[in-house]
Amino acid sequence: MDTIKAIYASLEKVMDPEIPVLNVLEMGMITDVQQDEKGIHIKMIPTFSACPAISVIRQSISDTVSKDLHLPVEVSVDAAIQWNSNRLTETAKEKLRGFGIAAPPVHHGEIEADMLLHVTCPHCGSDNTFMRSPFGATLCRAMHFCRQCGMMFEQFKPLT
Amino acid sequence: MENLIKELVTKMADDALILGHRNSEWTGLGPVMEEDIAFSSMAQDKIGHAWALYRMLQDMEGGQDPDQFAFLRPASEYKCCHLTEMPIGTYEFSLMRHFLFDHAETVRYSSLLESSFLPLRQLAQKVKGELKYHTLHADAWIIQLGKGGAESHEKMQAALDSCFPLAAGIFEPGPDDGGLSDVYPGEKVLQERWMENIYPVLTKAALNLPGEVTPAYGGRYGQHTPYLHALLEEMGEVFRQDPAAAW
Numbered sequence: 001m002d003t004i005k006a007i008y009a010s011l012e013k014v015m016d017p018e019i020p021v022l023n024v025l026e027m028g029m030i031t032d033v034q035q036d037e038k039g040i041h042i043k044m045i046p047t048f049s050a051c052p053a054i055s056v057i058r059q060s061i062s063d064t065v066s067k068d069l070h071l072p073v074e075v076s077v078d079a080a081i082q083w084n085s086n087r088l089t090e091t092a093k094e095k096l097r098g099f100g101i102a103a104p105p106v107h108h109g110e111i112e113a114d115m116l117l118h119v120t121c122p123h124c125g126s127d128n129t130f131m132r133s134p135f136g137a138t139l140c141r142a143m144h145f146c147r148q149c150g151m152m153f154e155q156f157k158p159l160t
Numbered sequence: 161m162e163n164l165i166k167e168l169v170t171k172m173a174d175d176a177l178i179l180g181h182r183n184s185e186w187t188g189l190g191p192v193m194e195e196d197i198a199f200s201s202m203a204q205d206k207i208g209h210a211w212a213l214y215r216m217l218q219d220m221e222g223g224q225d226p227d228q229f230a231f232l233r234p235a236s237e238y239k240c241c242h243l244t245e246m247p248i249g250t251y252e253f254s255l256m257r258h259f260l261f262d263h264a265e266t267v268r269y270s271s272l273l274e275s276s277f278l279p280l281r282q283l284a285q286k287v288k289g290e291l292k293y294h295t296l297h298a299d300a301w302i303i304q305l306g307k308g309g310a311e312s313h314e315k316m317q318a319a320l321d322s323c324f325p326l327a328a329g330i331f332e333p334g335p336d337d338g339g340l341s342d343v344y345p346g347e348k349v350l351q352e353r354w355m356e357n358i359y360p361v362l363t364k365a366a367l368n369l370p371g372e373v374t375p376a377y378g379g380r381y382g383q384h385t386p387y388l389h390a391l392l393e394e395m396g397e398v399f400r401q402d403p404a405a406a407w
Binding site for chain 2: 048049050051052079080082083084111113116132133134135136137139142143157159160
């Protein structure tokens, strides 16, 4: 049990390379952690299926955990669970805002246009904003503009 | 049954690979920065979907390495539809193609949420959420440009007239769609659902569907336009220099 705790503590140090303020646990990317006589088995999921960071993250999990626990680590992609933006923890959303990226609202299985059209500006807190494009610098972000403070900002997209 | 599933997965993968490549040709050339980024992002999504599907094929009996399968087949073994093969042409052509294709993808993946084939059912859950952003993007621009003045409307109508017969080719019947009825509802049903989804958007955009059209069939059986050959030449040029290289 203590080993499992130690693995989770180690995973807290593995950051998302595209959003370096969030670790893989806060991102909701870890779906299972097991240990047996062969070593440690970690299952993870990508945010978007074409996420180019996935192999980097996988390697980073493997390197960090094996260094901390001194055990062989196998990291596999979990096909049974699909990432969706409700998996982001509250802490993660708070940190996102601090990083200048608007957090996705909680969804109930469908993305409605309203969730994208009036996103709260992470700079000034105004709702007087509009979406410039559902696509941005990375697959998981959309571009918005704030009429109040005149700033462009990004939103971590809600994803079902 | 297994062979029929392979046919289905191959045509979906080839569509995604080829259109993904075409979308990427807008990188650096988009009419405005946001569109440049949008087509580049959608290209990335499509290549991701293709990769997931090629891996699914690899996991089936007699499966091949995804890169080898994607880059080293002769053109006659590709199962993509002609719509995906066409050069990017004008922006309005590429936009209309994206609109018609991504709505087709949406009905296809929605139907696969109920598939008896587990790997497709799992992938469908992932892809469906991502496609939502593709159709949102397409619908917004189709409506805006369809109603954007006489010249804009005329260009969009011409794009629809040229794309529509090609898009009808997405739904070329497979060798035995009936034999796959537990896996997905078949091309005919998908085409009907697709029409129900695109019609309201086209109406809002004040665009008219062309009358009788001859669907561009053949792609699903390995008969392609010359554009595919040229594209495959370019796409596989580096890969073929050393197919065993580790990247």
